[in-house]
Amino acid sequence: MSEYWNKRYVDSDYAYGEEPNVFFAEQLNSLKAGTIILPCDGEGRNGVFAAKSGWNVYAFDSSEKGKTKAMKLAEKSGVEINYIIEDAVSVSYANDSADVVALIYAHLPPDVRKPLHQQSVAWLKPGGRLILEAFNPTQLHNSSGGPKDIGMLYTEKMLREDFKGLRIEFAELLQTSLNEGKYHEGKADIIRFAGVKI
Ligand SMILES: C[S@@+](CC[C@H](N)C(=O)[O-])C[C@H]1O[C@@H](n2cnc3c(N)ncnc32)[C@H](O)[C@@H]1O
Numbered sequence: 212m213s214e215y216w217n218k219r220y221v222d223s224d225y226a227y228g229e230e231p232n233v234f235f236a237e238q239l240n241s242l243k244a245g246t247i248i249l250p251c252d253g254e255g256r257n258g259v260f261a262a263k264s265g266w267n268v269y270a271f272d273s274s275e276k277g278k279t280k281a282m283k284l285a286e287k288s289g290v291e292i293n294y295i296i297e298d299a300v301s302v303s304y305a306n307d308s309a310d311v312v313a314l315i316y317a318h319l320p321p322d323v324r325k326p327l328h329q330q331s332v333a334w335l336k337p338g339g340r341l342i343l344e345a346f347n348p349t350q351l352h353n354s355s356g357g358p359k360d361i362g363m364l365y366t367e368k369m370l371r372e373d374f375k376g377l378r379i380e381f382a383e384l385l386q387t388s389l390n391e392g393k394y395h396e397g398k399a400d401i402i403r404f405a406g407v408k409i
Pocket residue numbers: 212213216227232250251252253254255256257271272273274277297298299300315316317318319323
């Protein structure tokens with residue numbers, strides 16, 4: 212799988228742009244900076260934004276090429292991020308260590324998704340916030356990006372089950388227009404989700 216993503220990230224431009232995801236940025240801007248974990252951070256647009264906003268950033272992704280470009284973006288932006296090449300099935304952070312965990316278009320098969328989502332809750336401090344944006348199954352009708360496998364697209368019911376340890380503050384299915392680099396471009400069906408660890 213990392214070969215697929217290494218190929219996607221081979222161009223010098225950024226597949227999902229250099230700017231952060233809009234929902235992620237809005238959520239982060241409403242919070243006091245602390246420690247954030249970013250699973251599947253890809254080319255680092257969200258991790259670098261968080262670091263520029265004063266957050267202590269821990270990011271991982273299985274793509275080596277993703278890390279190279281993320282570190283380049285961090286250097287260009289004059290910030291540091293702690294980015295490791297690691298798979299979601301084996302990554303480990305201390306429990307109760309993060310103020311925020313943000314899963315932005317971290318589409319994974321069910322056997323990887325569910326444990327990672329449960330881990331993400333464990334990594335949060337009590338009172339910490341989980342932020343997620345992903346495509347929902349209706350996205351299969353669009354050509355603006357995302358996996359073509361319905362098992363890797365996220366429903367509200369699925370997220371409510373995965374994130375049982377959270378007080379859900381926000382769960383919204385919406386149709387929007389994405390403008391995030393050439394692989395997230397145009398009409399899109401997404402889910403935005405946020406919750407706080409009890
Ligand atoms: C659609 S990209 C999103 C990247 C980034 N979150 C963003 O919004 O720009 C999905 C990312 O998930 C990563 N990924 C997929 N499966 C993974 C796994 N099992 N472990 C770690 N990273 C994975 C890919 O390498 C890729 O960078």
